[in-house]
Amino acid sequence: MPLRSDWSTEPCPVRRSLDVVGDPWVLLIVRDVLHGRGRFDQLRDGLGISEAVLSRRLAAMLDAGLLERVEYADGARTRQGYAATEAGADLLPVLQQLALWGERHTALPEGGAHMAMVHDTCGAETTRGEVCSACGAPLRPEHMTWVKPWLGRSDRLVGPGTLLG
C-alpha cells in the first residue's frame, strides 16, 4: 500500500525509511502505540484521525512490520489491538528527535508547556533523543517517561509487544 511512489527499493536509506514512515499518521500511531494506547478506538480518539484512514494505515503498518496484533481483555471478551514490533519501537529516536526539534523551532501554543523526556533508569530528564544526555545509555521506550504538563500527566512508554488494556 504505497503512499505515493514506491521508494522501497531506493539505494538511499533516508528514502527507503520515508517509504514506510513518510506519513505523519504513521509516526503519530507509533507514538501512541509506544504509550500502550494501541486499541482502535484509543488511536481514533487520541489522534482525531478518520476511521477509514486509520484502518488503512494500520494495515500498511502491519504489512511493513512496524506493528503486530496483540490480544487484550474487554470484560469477558478477547479483542485485538496493536503493539509495536522491534522495528516500530526502534523509531523512538526519530520520535524523540522530532519532539526536541519541535521544542526548539516551533512556538509553544497558548497554555502549552515544555515536554520533558525522563530516562527512568537514571531518573534524569534527557536533552537528547538517542542516548541519555545524563547517563549516556541508549534510550529504550520501556525506560522512558514523557512528562506532559498540559495534560497534568506523565506517560510511561512501553516496549515492543506491549499493550495496556
Added chain:
Amino acid sequence: MPLRSDWSTEPCPVRRSLDVVGDPWVLLIVRDVLHGRGRFDQLRDGLGISEAVLSRRLAAMLDAGLLERVEYADGARTRQGYAATEAGADLLPVLQQLALWGERHTALPEGGAHMAMVHDTCGAETTRGEVCSACGAPLRPEHMTWVKPWLGRSDRLVGPGTLLG
C-alpha cells in the same frame, strides 16, 4: 500552507513538528539542500518530484523558516536558489536517525550498499545520528560527509545559508 489539518498549535511537540516536516518531500528537500543542491532544477531532477509540488513545498518551507533564498551565479546572471536556515540544518539529527533506521529495518536493494556517515572533525564513521559515536561531539552538517557507494561518491554536507553553485 497546511498539508492537511493545522497542527501548529498542538501542545505536543511531536505533532507540531509533523505539522512542518510531516511530508516526505520536505525532509528530502532538506536533505538535498544540506548537500548544497538547492537549485530548483537540481531539486527537481534529484528528487523526481513534480514541479508544481516542488514549488508549493518550497514556498511552504520558506514560510515555515526551514529554507531561505540565496543567490548564485549562472554565468553572468544572478539566480535565486535555496539554502537551509538554522532551523532547517537542525533537522540533520532527524535525517540521520531516519537513515540509520532505514539501514537497520529496510532491505538493501539489488546493487545497493551501506551508506556511511563520516564525522570529518574526527575522521570516524558515526553509528549515531545526533552525537558522534566516536568522539561524542554533536553532529553539525558542515562537519559531515555522507558516503554513497552506490553512486561511487562522497558528499560533504554544508551549513546553514550555503548553496553550491
Added chain:
DNA sequence: TTGCTCACTTTCTTCAGCGAAGTTACGCTG
C-alpha cells in the same frame, strides 16, 4: 430480541499529487 461496544468497511465529496504544457525573465547568439 434488543441494545451496546468495538473494529472495521463503504460511500461521497473535496483536495492534493503527478505529468505535461504554458509563462516569464534575462542573457546570449547570429
Added chain:
DNA sequence: CAGCGTAACTTCGCTGAAGAAAGTGAGCAA
C-alpha cells in the same frame, strides 16, 4: 534587434487519497 536557451515557476486535466459520516458484523449483556 530577433530569435534562442535556460531556469524558475504556473496552469491544466486526470486520478487517487483524505476526511466526514453512515453502514456492517461479531460478541456479549439485560
